[in-house]
Amino acid sequence: MTVAPSRSLRSSAELIRAEEPVLAHNYHPLPVVVARAEGAWVEDVEGRRYLDMLAGYSALNFGHRHPALIEAAHRQLDQLTLTSRAFHNDRLAAFAESVAALTGLDMVLPMNTGAEAVESAVKVARKWAYEVKGVPADRATIVVAADNFHGRTTTIVSFSTDESARAGFGPFTPGFRVVPYNDLAALEAAIDETTAAVLIEPIQGEAGVVIPDDGYLRGVRELTARTGCLFIADEIQSGLGRTGRTLAVEHEDVVPDVVLLGKALGGGIVPVSAVVARREVLQVLRPGEHGSTFGGNPLAAAVGSAVVELLETGEFQRRAQEAGVLLRDGLSALVGKGVRGFRARGLWAGVDIDPAIGTGREISESLMREGILVKDTHGSTIRLAPPLTITNEDLRMALSTLETVLRTGSL
Template sequence: MRTAESRTPPGPCPADLRRPGRPGERNNGEGRGRSAPRTVYRTESPVTSTERGIAAAEAHSAHNYHPLPVVVATAEGAWMTDVEGRRYLDMLAGYSALNFGHGNRRLLDAARAQLERVTLTSRAFHHDRFADFCTQLAELCGMELVLPMNTGAEAVETAVKTARKWGYQVKGVPDGRAKIVVADHNFHGRTTTIVSFSTDPEARADFGPYTPGFEIVPYGDLAAMESALDDTTVAVLLEPIQGEAGVLVPPPGYLAGVRELTRSRNVLFIADEIQSGLGRTGRTFACEHEGVVPDMYVLGKALGGGVVPVSAVVSSREVLGVFAPGEHGSTFGGNPLACAVALEVLAMLRTGEFQQQAMELGEHLHSELGLLVGGGAVDAVRGRGLWAGVDINPSRGTGREISEQLMERGVLVKDTHGATIRLAPPLVISKEDLDWGLDQLRGVLGAEG
């Protein structure tokens, strides 16, 4: 097996700067990946010191995040460069918002062209990108209607409102009694309604009173799901793979079983594919791994390519047709700039290239990670495609500690729930770069041999 120092780190750079991301070393070379060389217009960073940048942020922003101590200035492909010139391999990709890499030329060109035309009309007027966006996204999902929003949480809130309204108007549930079934360990956002059905104490504590109308069942337990469904149930809301929980993949047949239960009980199956969708798992949607088509997709993150926030609820005419003008909306939802970028995302997804890349490199990723299990450093590995949750043996440190050690070696990941780290590199990452990142993980874990 390769060791962490057994080969030259990837990415073209001067011969004397061959270790991207190491403390005190600087590299201004371009990152590798599929993006062709392009002209980049940069302004000088207002921050020149990591320490000063972090201190200013801590002094003037609410402390609702605990970022790693790095201040990013530029990025391209799968690589980031901090304010002091150190390079890092991005193995998080903005929680899958950056599936197509940093600075993707096609997406930036689409955004730049639209910036010269019109960026916002509000939904008070039509604009010339909206119909194409809705039509093409509906076609990608095999559905009929699209309700565009901006953030993932907005889209989930929209899905909840849609399901309740459908339940009252179409299914005939008595007013005020609509119930939505969700799974424990879920993550669908952090708005008041959404944290009302969270089982994460950090997300939920001190934010009551909580919104009623939800029942929580164990993730992956089909019998519990069946018991929870009754005549007032309007929807089941699930992540096909739970990302924030540690990239939890349900048992084989679970999603198909939920699909059959919901169909037989006249209940909507809502798939939150905000993190799992749009190529991440090796398919366009994670539901496809079990041949499942839900009644509703909730999409976001990669839909905007990491350039602009774009989210959407996609469903049938029967379901989304329940809305009348004035009952729901968003000033920025479906704006011209968002539609222009999302249309380019959809065009790239139609090639199948990114799904294939995620599938092929994902097999390699999981094969290599699997070799770490049982050696005392890693307890378990889960995931699909270019997405993995790695449970670190507590004897080797917490997920945060491992993440900080990887940062010192030039790799950026994110911890979750104590002892787990998540790996989700941009789908444009090269095999060479991926292998280099895995070498650094082996080095941190002392698993070089």
């Protein structure tokens, strides 16, 4: 980073202790307190630097404080930040047009968080099923995949198979059928005349960056088209350059009926999400049936438009492809040397650590002590999702550090 170090009046340990009595314990963060960041690097309150290999679960695809995005935010802050949708604002139409063009779809429903986009898509799919498909009232179903992660709201955890997300939060919302991921036969068997939509992640991120077989997404598209239901692709983590394409579904030349965007759409600055769909689908919504005070606010629209401008150049998609080769090669060299296996596409990987060496949490803590930030999931798996701006030198350094940690053990 080029910025001067900033020292807090309180140490990392003091700040972590201060959180205990006042913050709900819904996360288990690594014991690092970040105070400043730029590009692919962050700095803690004591001035120690870390390479960010998580990038806010893909919310920071363009790195911390990308100059074009910061400039767009500053410029808009001096003009207008919020009107609510009670009035029009001068940034929203351009934002919606750019997102529709980027995805090859027609209409945009702007929201804030990824979970809001998923919840909105569930409502829209049900409304479409009743008004367009002719499903009897209150009988619409949506087919989802096991091991999914679409958020943690009450409706969404109703169709999660992760007991840590479900236990203690029932009763659950009905209307969902869960089938194995990457299983077209099971999917076909679950679809009937009540099916409004199939909702899947093109790549399952939280499950450990699980990539389906070639042809699976094409099969989902063909099956949903043939049976007359919607294909909803949750691209909240996988989209906007992460996999080397603008959208992960593009690896199979698939255009869903509905695409869900979030995380990187806000550039790591503000929460921005969107339901993007064919006109026939989103036109089922009428005034008063759905809304959001902050959805489509001018600041979000300005930053989101700047994000789309970055992606329109193709630079970040190419960078994810090129650096992704380096990432895969580096991980391949570690298989059998502490890595049991991995799955990678673009600059996104799930790495299965040999449990004899350590848990995913222990390896993450060891990497943190060596200046590399990653996050564990599902026991012995760690996720790597660096900013798409990461240099080859920094990526090699991260892989070398992982090799050292695996060789010396996690403790």
